[in-house]
Amino acid sequence: xxxxxxxxxxxxxxxxxxxxxxxxxxxxxxxxxxxxxxxxxxxxxxxxxxxxxxxxxxxxxxxxxxxxxxxxxxxxxxxxxxxxxxxxxxxxxxxxxxxxxxxxxxxxxxxxxxxxxxxxxxxxxxxxxxxxxxxxxxxxxxxxxxxxxxxxxxxxxxxxxxxxxxxxxxxxxxxxxxxxxxxxxxxxxxxxxxxxxxxxxxxxxxxxxxxxxxxxxxxxxxxxxxxxxxxxxxxxxxxxxxxxxxxxxxxxxxxxxxxxxxxxxxxxxxxxxxxxxxxxxxx
Amino acid sequence: xxxxxxxxxxxxxxxxxxxxxxxxxxxxxxxxxxxxxxxxxxxxxxxxxxxxxxxxxxxxxxxxxxxxxxxxxxxxxxxxxxxxxxxxxxxxxxxxxxxxxxxxxxxxxxxxxxxxxxxxxxxxxxxxxxxxxxxxxxxxxxxxxxxxxxxxxxxxxxxxxxxxxxxxxxxxxxxxxxxxxxxxxxxxxxxxxxxxxxxxxxxxxxxxxxxxxxxxxxxxxxxxxxxxxxxxxxxxxxxxxxxxxxxxxxxxxxxxxxxxxxxxxxxxxxxxxxxxxxxxxxxxxxxxxxxxxxxxxxxxxxxxxxxxxxxxxxxxxxxxxxxxxxxxxxxxxxxxxxxxxxxxxxxxxxxxxxxxxxxxxxxxxxxxxxxxxxxxxxxxx
Numbered sequence: 141x142x143x144x145x146x147x148x149x150x151x152x153x154x155x156x157x158x159x160x161x162x163x164x165x166x167x168x169x170x171x172x173x174x175x176x177x178x179x180x181x182x183x184x185x186x187x188x189x190x191x192x193x194x195x196x197x198x199x200x201x202x203x204x205x206x207x208x209x210x211x212x213x214x215x216x217x218x219x220x221x222x223x224x225x226x227x228x229x230x231x232x233x234x235x236x237x238x239x240x241x242x243x244x245x246x247x248x249x250x251x252x253x254x255x256x257x258x259x260x261x262x263x264x265x266x267x268x269x270x271x272x273x274x275x276x277x278x279x280x281x282x283x284x285x286x287x288x289x290x291x292x293x294x295x296x297x298x299x300x301x302x303x304x305x306x307x308x309x310x311x312x313x314x315x316x317x318x319x320x321x322x323x324x325x326x327x328x329x330x331x332x333x334x335x336x337x338x339x340x341x342x343x344x345x346x347x348x349x350x351x352x353x354x355x356x357x358x359x360x361x362x363x364x365x366x367x368x369x370x371x372x373x374x375x376x377x378x379x380x381x382x383x384x385x386x387x388x389x390x391x392x393x394x395x396x397x398x399x400x401x402x403x404x405x406x407x408x409x410x411x412x413x414x415x416x417x418x419x420x421x422x423x
Numbered sequence: 424x425x426x427x428x429x430x431x432x433x434x435x436x437x438x439x440x441x442x443x444x445x446x447x448x449x450x451x452x453x454x455x456x457x458x459x460x461x462x463x464x465x466x467x468x469x470x471x472x473x474x475x476x477x478x479x480x481x482x483x484x485x486x487x488x489x490x491x492x493x494x495x496x497x498x499x500x501x502x503x504x505x506x507x508x509x510x511x512x513x514x515x516x517x518x519x520x521x522x523x524x525x526x527x528x529x530x531x532x533x534x535x536x537x538x539x540x541x542x543x544x545x546x547x548x549x550x551x552x553x554x555x556x557x558x559x560x561x562x563x564x565x566x567x568x569x570x571x572x573x574x575x576x577x578x579x580x581x582x583x584x585x586x587x588x589x590x591x592x593x594x595x596x597x598x599x600x601x602x603x604x605x606x607x608x609x610x611x612x613x614x615x616x617x618x619x620x621x622x623x624x625x626x627x628x629x630x631x632x633x634x635x636x637x638x639x640x641x642x643x644x645x646x647x648x649x650x651x652x653x654x655x656x657x658x659x660x661x662x663x664x665x666x667x668x669x670x671x672x673x674x675x676x677x678x679x680x681x682x683x684x685x686x687x688x689x690x691x692x693x694x695x696x697x698x699x700x701x702x703x704x705x706x707x708x709x710x711x712x713x714x715x716x717x718x719x720x721x722x723x724x725x726x727x728x729x730x731x732x733x734x735x736x737x738x739x740x741x742x743x744x745x746x747x748x749x750x751x752x753x754x755x756x757x758x759x760x761x762x763x764x765x766x767x768x769x770x771x772x773x774x775x776x777x778x779x780x781x782x783x784x785x786x787x788x789x790x791x792x793x794x795x796x797x798x799x800x801x802x803x804x
């Protein structure tokens with residue numbers, strides 16, 4: 141008797157337990173009856189269901205991340221880009237979500253396709269240069285809108301679409317490196333030439349200054365010398381002008397003394413000269 | 424037996440159940456090293472022991488009933504004890520660096536702040552504690568020593584970024600973040616760490632994509648850091664992630680390895696330019712003062728010359744005037760005297776050859792041996 145009661149009590153407990161379930165704060169749930177969705181549970185807490193006939197499918201309620209692997213996209217200026225993007229979405233309608241894609245993997249399949257085509261479509265209409273300005277945010281918003289529109293049917297809300305990397309393909313990178321290199325070489329050359337230019341200017345300026353200084357000095361010196369000579373000449377003139385006859389004689393005498401000082405000067409003289417007037421006779 | 428080191432209330436509750444069961448070997452183990460164990464560990468072990476003691480052997484349970492028929496009140500006491508024990512598990516401590524969220528049946532109930540708190544224990548409630556003061560670091564483009572054990576990342580792909588002027592820079596940066604709101608952090612994003620990483624990289628790349636390379640390499644760094652921080656915070660806020668970005672820091676911004684030499688050469692060129700200019704300046708600094716010196720010498724020389732010739736002229740003039748004064752007193756004699764004195768002096772040291780002008784008339788041919796003159800010249804040298 142007690143055994144029977146125990147068994148019945150056990151079964152009741154079992155049924156009770158299988159009818160109770162909890163939905164966590166991070167989850168939402170869908171109750172299926174014989175596989176047919178009948179109820180959405182979006183609030184967390186303790187929940188009940190009819191045992192055996194109903195079962196529960198849980199869905200994430202937080203923002204879910206989906207990565208799009210690297211895609212090669214062509215911008216409207218025919219430049220090729222390797223784009224790596226990610227989508228943040230949230231399941232807003234568990235029923236739609238369940239019926240259209242069933243689970244996250246199913247969604248990932250469809251969503252990557254949508255993201256891929258939206259990327260191509262939006263980026264195909266802008267130039268690469270536009271992605272390299274503040275417009276990038278605008279471009280991302282356009283992609284987000286496009287993705288939102290096409291993914292509405294899956295019962296999700298696109299929270300964000302962001303381009304993570306937008307790089308040029310390997311070959312283009314090489315070209316860029318080459319360009320960067322030549323750019324820098326150009327710059328380096330210019331800088332060096334600029335240095336030489338300034339240096340030459342400085343040198344030339346210095347040389348010029350030097351020449352001018354010296355020339356100026358020479359000029360002044362000539363003027364000073366000339367003035368001195370003029371003054372000397374005047375002094376001579378004033379003095380010698382008193383008796384040109386005597387000056388001529390006196391100056392000649394001085395000149396003889398000065399000019400014939402040297403010992404080995406040889407002279408051939410005639411005894412008829414005035415100096416030798418008394419050489420042969422005293423008359 | 425239970426008068427051991429745990430003389431607290433729940434241990435006392437445990438003392439009452441059938442003492443013969445308590446003698447099992449399980450009970451003895453914790454006794455030996457109970458001093459080292461935490462309060463809750465002890466409690467857990469105690470419970471396990473208790474449960475196994477009371478329910479493992481149905482027989483002894485029944486025996487107990489049969490034996491102590493009159494002690495039903497004791498059994499009630501035990502049940503009460505168990506309930507109290509279970510309730511005591513609801514006590515939890517939140518450390519000063521933590522916040523905690525309390526869930527009942529998976530549903531958010533409240534956020535608990537540091538201190539001693541209480542919740543209805545398992546299976547109804549659950550507490551999740553997280554440090555809110557810890558600053559977490561994410562590294563991009565490099566891995567510091569402590570993180571090296573992490574899975575390998577493609578560092579090059581991570582660090583090469585396209586700049587606004589279609590150049591490529593090699594960037595290493597790190598961000599630091601904290602949990603600002605534990606509720607948002609726990610309930611709004613599925614993979615917080617990955618979300619933060621991706622958002623950070625996306626933000627940095629977006630900012631770099633509108634910065635010219637020259638600015639990124641030189642004075643634009645703090646601007647990039649600031650803008651990235653703002654943008655990243657905006658992104659994370661838009662996800663209601665409950666994350667606060669503490670710091671965005673550029674560790675290294677370089678041109679890519681392939682072209683770094685060219686960039687370095689530009690730096691060298693700048694130095695070369697400075698050097699060239701300095702050398703020229705040095706040259707200028709050298710020659711101009713010298714030229715000034717030379718100029719001044721020329722001037723001084725000229726002045727000296729002028730002074731000299733003026734002085735000379737004055738002296739000579741004075742001398743002439745003086746002599747002339749005396750000369751005018753006795754013209755003939757003075758002139759003669761001067762002449763003779765001069766000639767005396769002039770002829771004194773000279774080699775002289777006297778030739779009479781009249782000898783030609785006497786028929787003797789005069790022969791002048793110029794060569795001998797020269798020889799004697801040499802001798803004298």
